[in-house]
Amino acid sequence: MAHRLRQGARVWVRDATTVWKAATLKADYVKDRLTLELEDSGEELELTVKDDSELPPLRNPEILIGENDLTSLSYLHEPAVLYNLRVRFCDHGAIYTYCGQLAWPVRA
Incomplete structure (x- = not known):
């Protein structure tokens, strides 16, 4: 999945309140770091992932x-x-x- 995680990719991130939130990658996936922008609030967040199995699922078109x-x-x-x-x-x-x-x- 990592090869598809480029700037602009649409993903889902876990959320304590709503379970999942829609987000978009602000930059290409680099080794262990993702920079995202939440769709609903525009808030930017950075996720650290240990391996590819922790990458967020892609959103449908x-x-x-x-x-x-x-x-x-x-x-x-x-x-x-x-x-x-x-x-x-x-x-x-x-x-x-x-x-x-x-x-x-x-x-x-």
Whole structure:
């Protein structure tokens, strides 16, 4: 994954309050350091990673946000699934999201 972490890459970072926050890389990934800008606040932060397994997951392209079927997503990991479900339920009022042939209902 490291080769894709260049300036402008869209990633997810862990957050104590919201679980995941959207961020963008301000500079190319260099060995053990990431410089990020949080999407919601514009706050800049620096993360230290011990190895590639600690790198943040990549975000899906905007065109895929809110997809009806999770298998259509480029990246299918925890933050991508949770964000897609939130967008579909909160922004679009869609209670059903599919993952292949399985429907995942979300209710308030």
